[in-house]
Amino acid sequence: xxxxxxxxLSTLTVAAGALPADAQEVRDIAPLxxxxxxxxxxxxGGIEIGLPPIAENGHSVPLTLKVASPMxxxxxxxxxxxxAERNPRPAVATFHLGPxxxxxxxxxxxxxxxxxxxxxxxxxxGDRFRIARKEVVVESGACLDEGSL
Amino acid sequence: xxxxxxxxxxxxxxxxxxxxxxxxxARNGSEFQSADVxxxxxxxxxxxxxLWVERGEASWSRAYNGRSCAGCHGDARxxxxxxxxxxxxxxxxAGEVIDLSRRINGCVVGGLGARKLxxxxxxxxxxxxYIALQSRGMPVNVAIDGSAHATWEAGRELYFTRIGQLNLAxxxxxxASWGKTLLAETISQGQPTGWPAYRLEWQxxxxxxxxLRACFNGVRAAMPAYGSHDLVALELYLxxxxxxxxxxxxxxxx
Amino acid sequence: MLLGxxxxxxxxxxxxxxxxxxxxxxxxxxxxxxDYEGRIIPLHIxxxxxxxxxxxxxxxVELGSGIAAxxxxxxxxxxSESGEMVVEWSDDRGESGSISAMVxxx
Numbered sequence: 001x002x003x004x005x006x007x008x009l010s011t012l013t014v015a016a017g018a019l020p021a022d023a024q025e026v027r028d029i030a031p032l033x034x035x036x037x038x039x040x041x042x043x044x045g046g047i048e049i050g051l052p053p054i055a056e057n058g059h060s061v062p063l064t065l066k067v068a069s070p071m072x073x074x075x076x077x078x079x080x081x082x083x084a085e086r087n088p089r090p091a092v093a094t095f096h097l098g099p100x101x102x103x104x105x106x107x108x109x110x111x112x113x114x115x116x117x118x119x120x121x122x123x124x125x126g127d128r129f130r131i132a133r134k135e136v137v138v139e140s141g142a143c144l145d146e147g148s149l
Numbered sequence: 150x151x152x153x154x155x156x157x158x159x160x161x162x163x164x165x166x167x168x169x170x171x172x173x174x175a176r177n178g179s180e181f182q183s184a185d186v187x188x189x190x191x192x193x194x195x196x197x198x199x200l201w202v203e204r205g206e207a208s209w210s211r212a213y214n215g216r217s218c219a220g221c222h223g224d225a226r227x228x229x230x231x232x233x234x235x236x237x238x239x240x241x242x243a244g245e246v247i248d249l250s251r252r253i254n255g256c257v258v259g260g261l262g263a264r265k266l267x268x269x270x271x272x273x274x275x276x277x278x279y280i281a282l283q284s285r286g287m288p289v290n291v292a293i294d295g296s297a298h299a300t301w302e303a304g305r306e307l308y309f310t311r312i313g314q315l316n317l318a319x320x321x322x323x324x325a326s327w328g329k330t331l332l333a334e335t336i337s338q339g340q341p342t343g344w345p346a347y348r349l350e351w352q353x354x355x356x357x358x359x360x361l362r363a364c365f366n367g368v369r370a371a372m373p374a375y376g377s378h379d380l381v382a383l384e385l386y387l388x389x390x391x392x393x394x395x396x397x398x399x400x401x402x403x
Numbered sequence: 404m405l406l407g408x409x410x411x412x413x414x415x416x417x418x419x420x421x422x423x424x425x426x427x428x429x430x431x432x433x434x435x436x437x438d439y440e441g442r443i444i445p446l447h448i449x450x451x452x453x454x455x456x457x458x459x460x461x462x463x464v465e466l467g468s469g470i471a472a473x474x475x476x477x478x479x480x481x482x483s484e485s486g487e488m489v490v491e492w493s494d495d496r497g498e499s500g501s502i503s504a505m506v507x508x509x
Contacts, residue, residue: 052185055185056182056183056185056186056333056334056403057183057186057349057350057403059349059350059352059403059471059472060189060349060471060472061185061471062185062188062189082469084469087469088433088435088468089467089468089469090469091467091469092466092467092469092470093464093465093466093467093469093470094464094465094466095462095463095464095478096462096463096464097462097478098461099481100456100459100461100480100481100483101420101461101462101478101479101480101481102420102479102480102481103420103479105478105479106476106477106478107475107476107477107478108470108471108474108475108476108477109470109471109474109475110469110470110471111433111468111469111470111471139332139333140332140333140334141331141332141333141334141350141403142331142332142333142334143331143334143363143364143367144350145350145363145364145366145367149269149359149438149439194408194410194424194426195424195426195475197426197472197473197475199408199426200406200407200408200426200428200473203406203408204406352430352431352432352471352472352473353430353472353473
């Protein structure tokens with residue numbers, strides 16, 4: 001078996017199946033954030049974004065969110081917004097919580113269209129806002145079957 | 150035919166070298182997935198296949214024309230224990246080797262008098278996942294003697310045959326190159342023990358036949374039709390090649 | 404009817420925080436994928452999912468194609484009294500689903 005030929009061919013295949021993720025551009029998400037905070041500048045930090053530093057696959061990436069908050073009637077998180085700047089639709093989801101939640105935590109699985117920063121904006125009681133970001137490297141396999149059924 | 154003889158010689162010598170291919174180092178497909186995917190598979194609630202297992206469980210007891218799977222087979226946890234680990238197998242009624250999904254349809258049509266379930270349908274995948282779950286952890290154990298032997302040989306020949314525009318045989322990747330990487334993907338041994346599985350790329354579950362068709366597509370070969378002899382023969386050979394490996398269906402794959 | 408599953412602990416102490424896990428069968432089709440013949444597969448997504456506990460809403464999410472297929476959520480709730488947790492969801496084609504589980508707060 002000609003090993004070199006095999007390798008050359010596999011590189012060609014990979015290049016030909018240009019990953020859609022690479023074609024996605026980083027979008028300007030400032031207007032999205034502005035709409036959430038009604039123009040106010042959110043405070044940095046206070047949000048733990050649990051995302052793998054390297055996601056093997058952009059189709060399903062586990063996400064956990066934790067906002068520091070006593071979750072009392074007086075001081076609690078009302079909503080958490082997740083924004084993915086390189087996704088074709090950057091607004092991923094908005095979670096609504098309250099003092100009845102006990103903790104400001106949520107877990108889900110999201111899609112990531114390529115390596116990018118995920119931005120999380122938390123809306124707190126008393127019209128306060130917090131913001132945090134996390135970079136995720138999104139990889140791809142080579143044996144993509146283009147959804148062949 | 151001269152070419153055929155030389156061909157057969159090449160096949161058999163390659164086969165002797167690679168059969169069994171991994172000599173004691175047999176690895177299930179989950180070992181070649183990322184930690185996240187493995188965690189997802191082992192979480193019986195978060196594993197998306199659980200949705201289809203539940204669907205299969207509901208189908209099992211559902212009455213059709215006054216009959217149901219449960220009517221003949223009782224509690225699947227008892228009656229289906231170890232069954233999936235023995236498929237594909239020669240079926241006297243069908244007169245040939247069949248896989249589990251064809252066996253299910255044989256019952257659906259013959260036993261329940263219902264319409265055949267379509268390949269890759271939620272209904273068929275649900276039943277297949279539910280039945281395969283009852284063999285989880287049990288060693289693959291298929292028979293390749295007697296009436297099954299010719300099919301096994303056909304599967305083995307196909308496994309070692311170069312196909313497609315990329316001119317690759319299954320063995321080139323899954324025996325000679327397992328453990329190496331293609332971009333971010335680690336090439337697996339191609340063990341069939343996790344199927345039906347939830348493939349992240351499909352965003353839904355699929356059968357082993359669907360995955361094999363995708364491999365044909367991957368080397369730019371024409372995909373054999375669902376239920377074709379080529380696919381069943383390959384399934385049987387792969388199951389024999391995986392003998393002794395614990396079943397891990399229903400799995401999660403990238 | 405869309406299929407889903409819910410998991411809650413069978414019994415929780417009053418005022419303790421417990422986790423609810425939910426998974427819903429849905430392709431969450433982005434509207435960007437093409438089928439094998441090259442045709443676009445149309446957008447098809449769950450848009451809303453909400454959970455009530457003893458009749459009061461305790462969790463809600465607005466989602467889109469950025470959530471992975473077969474949406475999965477885990478969220479916390481403070482145990483108040485024994486009651487039914489009901490999760491309902493609906494998609495962009497007007498289809499909906501609902502699942503429930505009893506939480507026992509002795």
